[in-house]
Amino acid sequence: MCADSATVQLTAKDFGSDQDVRWCPGCGDYAILSQVKKVLSTLGVSRENTVFVSGIGCSSRFPYYMNTYGFHSIHGRAPAVATGVKVANPELDVWVVTGDGDALSIGGNHFLHAIRRNLDINILLFNNRIYGLTKGQYSPTSPFGKRTKSSPVGSVDYPLYPLSVAIGA
Amino acid sequence: MVVKTQTENSGQRQVEVVGLExxxxxxxxxxxxxxxxxxxxxxxxxxxxxxxVSTLPDFPAEIRAPIGTLAGVSGFQLAFGSKKLRTPGDQVDVLIAMNPAALKANIADLDGDGALIVNEDAFTKGNLSKAGYENNPLETGELDKYRVFRIPVDKLNTEACKDTELTGRAVGRCKNFFALGVVYWLYGRPMEPTLDWINSKFGSKPAVAEANTKTLKAGYYYGETTEIFTVKYTIAPAKIEAGRYRKLTGNEAMALGLIAAAKIAKKPLFYGTYPITPASDILHELARHKNYDVSTFQAEDEIAAMASVVGAAFAGVFAATGTSGPGIALKAEAIGLGIMAELPMVIVNVQRGGPSTGLPTKTEQADLAQALWGRNGESPMCVLAPQSPGDCFNIAIEAFRIAVEFMTPVMVLSDGYLANGAEPWKIPDVASLPTITVTHPAANSDFQPYRRDEKLTRPWAIPGTAGLQHRIGGLEKEDITGDVCYDPNNHEHMIKTRRKKIDNIADFIAPLEVFGEDSGDLLLLGWGGTFGSITAAVEKAQSEGLSVSSAHLRHLDPMPKNTGEVLSRFKKVLIPELNMGQLLPIIRGRYLVDAVGFNKVQGKPFMINEIMSKIKEMLGK
Known part of the structure; x- marks a missing residue:
């Protein structure tokens, strides 16, 4: 089962898949991808026992770029999919990759309950405070007054704070 | 039907004993x-x-509607007999009404020769008015055509419980067992099973156990000693196949079937769900069986429940969910994900009256179209339907067999009637159950996520297997590699392949069987929970010499390969459904037969006589 970690010391590069990374040039997501690969290589974990589950949005392309098991699921539901994976096989290292829209808007309920259940999964929330994939509408973390395509006179909603939500759960 | 009549001594007197079938x-x-x-x-x-036995529980959606009102009336009907019973019966022979509202809501179903037992203590001015009676129907003569037995149940129950520690309302809660005791005497039933149940249920509450015991016996002895009843009945045991039997509801059978399927395949069972009437009892049953390697997950909502099932299937276990129509509506997107990811899972829809919240505790078959087409895009899925409470066990195994053999979600359309209805169920020999073989690609094997076998099934490679790391998801995939792919021809190829894969299931299912002659004037084609009513009506029609047969679909997508051929052997086809006609247009369109629908949407099952009348109308009799 743990062939990887038992036999070889993996490098950051070993955690990369053969897929072209398709985020916009200059996007901060590149830095997160590179850092996650680097960190995993220092943890002594194996590729085959690692599962990345994502929802929908720019951030959620993440699993395609990892040479682990991956599931690019549907909008907002990654924490629930990850719950199923983890309950089915608690030996797996399960990661959720999500964004501010995915986790805090459409998937707010699942985000709260995944944290409440405390299943020993990791959630990476890429908070860029905007809807990137759908090209620029305000998100639940956009600041009050943020002008976007869907809020030409400024957002009328106050942002919520992901860590406060997490602690509150 | 009266079998024989004799007399016996009951207490101090003689009563006539009528043997019934x-x-x-x-x-x-x-x-x-x-x-x-x-x-x-x-x-x-x-x-x-x-x-x-065959049962029909019928209860309101409200936990406690205002006491004494029509909205709060709860009923439980059962048929029992010495012959095979296909339904809980059209007409009631003995009606026990505990108050005026119950009388008003149910009297129309009492047979003309039927017996009515009423709790006369409940016929107070207040209760009569709540039920909408201006005058007491026990006094007006309107019930004269029935044999009416007025029993002061409240008073007698209170008297029976007076030496126990129970007081007030707790005493009142025992009165159902007084009425039960009367019925036990009337039908010569042994009290021991219920006395045993009382002792095990209320073992920690001796006062409650004592009161219920006393009032049950008081009811029984009331029947025996008072001269109110001059007749009692006997019903001989049924001549059924030898074996060990237990009583099983459809929901219990479904739960046991899901467990059995996982056990056969040597897999853990994961059941992710959100409570909903009338499906919750499947969760309750499964939650009791953790010892069989069952995990139940009560999710935060219907969507999360479905998503967790997709995740669990990806991780390699037998994953299932259960819900009702409104839950399926919420789950639709995640079911589509299961179809796109081509993972095995079972989705049970215990149908209830719709649309929207509809009639949560009543039965209906109006989710067939939703099951077949209720998702975005071309998203074919195998759809099955059990035909009796006990068949829920078989269909759960069949669903997992197909799910695993074809790597597809399978939807099972149960309904409220099957779910809550009960019948004696012969405990099967484990060796007789179908086999389900699961294979996962081995570590470091030559593997492509969407490389298919001859049935078009893709491999089920599970996390934890070295060298088979792969990524799947809801985006369209390239054939064979499973990489994200936007190529137009690949998309069409994948759409057609997913449909063809479901069609291929037809090569591995039982053919459609005909009940009765293989050809004739009329075929009744049904599906799901209407099996008992249709078969009983057809049996009756056949006994009257009519050229009528029936066939029942357990597989709705794909349908058995001989379906069209069976239909073609009959001059007319009638399709009874508890909806506005959802199977009907499929049959007409696909097989070009001039089938006629017979539809009922009252939240209640078909009565045998309703179908019988329609048969006669179709045949011009």
Whole structure:
């Protein structure tokens, strides 16, 4: 089962898949991808026992770029999919990759309950405070007054704070 | 049907004993009166006695509607007999009404020769008015055509419980067992099964156990010693196939079937769900069986439940969910993900009256179209339907067999009637159950996520397997590699392949069987929970010499390969459904037969006579 970690010391590069990374040039997501690969290589974990589950949005392309098991699921539901994976096989290292829209808007309920259940999964929330994939509408973390395509006179909603939500759960 | 008549000594007197082939009893009262419990006890006792039984619980969606009102009436009907019973019966032979509202809501179903037992203490001015009676129907003569037995149940129950520690309302809650005791005497049922149940259920509450015991016996002895009844009935055990039987509801059978399927395949079972009427009992049953390697997950909502099932299937276990129509609506997107990811899972829809919240506790078959087409895009899925409570066990195994062999979600369309209805179920020999073989690609093997076998099934490679790391998801995939792919021709190829894969299932299912002659004037084609009513009606028509047969679809997508051929052998085709006609246009369109629909959407099952009348109308008789 743990062939990887038992036999070889993996490098950051070993955690990369053969897929072209398709985020916009200059996007901060590149830095997160590179850092996650680097960190995993220092943890002594194996590729085959690692599962990345994502929802929908720019951030959620993440699993395609990892040479682990991956599931690019549907909008907002990654924490629930990850719950199923983890309950089915608690030996797996399960990661959720999500964004501010995915986790805090459409998937707010699942985000709260995944944290409440405390299943020993990791959630990476890429908070860029905007809807990137759908090209620029305000998100639940956009600041009050943020002008976007869907809020030409400024957002009328106050942002919520992901860590406060997490602690509150 | 009367089998024989004799007399016996009852207490100090002689009563006539009439032997019957079968009978239909209905308990009805307030939703807090314990009618479901009384009905269940009579069911269990009759099953243990060896009768065939068929039940129809009918209760309001409100937990406690205002006491004494029509909205709060709860009923439990059961048929038991010495012959095979296909339905809980059209007409009631003995109606037990605990208050005026229950009488008003149920009297129309009492047979003209039927017996009515009423709790006369409940016929107070207030209760009569709540039920909408201006005058007491016990006094007006309107019930004269029935044999009416007025029993002061409240007073007698209170008297029976007076030496126990129970007081006030707790005493009132025992009165269902007084009524049950009367019925036990009337049908010569043994009290022991219920006495045993009382002792195990209320072992920690001796006062409650004592009161229920006393009032049950008081009811029984009341029947025996008072001269109110001059007749009692006997019903001989049914001549059924030898074996060990237990009483099983459809929901219990479904739960046991899911467990059995996982056990056969040597897999853990994961059940992710959100509570909803009438499906929750599947969760309750499964939650009791963790010892069989069952994990139940009560999710935060319907969507999360479905998503967790997709995740669990990806991780390599037998994953299932259960819900009702509104839940399926919420789950649709995640079911589509299961179809796109081509993972095995079972989705049980215990249908109820719709649309929207509809009639949560009533039965309907109006989710067939939703099951077949209720998702975005071309998203074909295998759809099955059990035909009796016990068949829910078989269909759950069949669903997992297909799910795993074809790597596809499978939807099972149960309904409220099957889910809550009970019948004696022969405990199967484990060796006789179908086999389900699961294979996962080995570590570091030559693997492509969407490389298919001859049935078009893709491999089920699970996390934890070295060297087979792969990524899947809801985006369209390239054939073979599974990489994200936007190529137009690849998309069309994948759409057609997913459909063809479901069609291929037809090569691995049982053919459609005909009940009766292979050809003739009329074929009744049904699906799901209407099996009992349709078969009973067809049996009756056949016994009257009519050229009528029936066939019942357990597989709705794909349908058995001989379906069109069966239809073609009959001059006319009638499709009875508890909806506005959802199978009908499929059959007409696909097989070009001039089938006619027979539809009912009252939240209630078909009565045998309703179908019988339609058969005669179709045949011009």
């Amino acid at each position: 079968s009978t239909v009893v209905r308990f009805c009262g307030d939703s807090g009166d314990g009618m479901q419990l009384a009905g269940t006890q009579l069911t269990n006792t009759s099953a243990i006695f060896g009768n065939d």
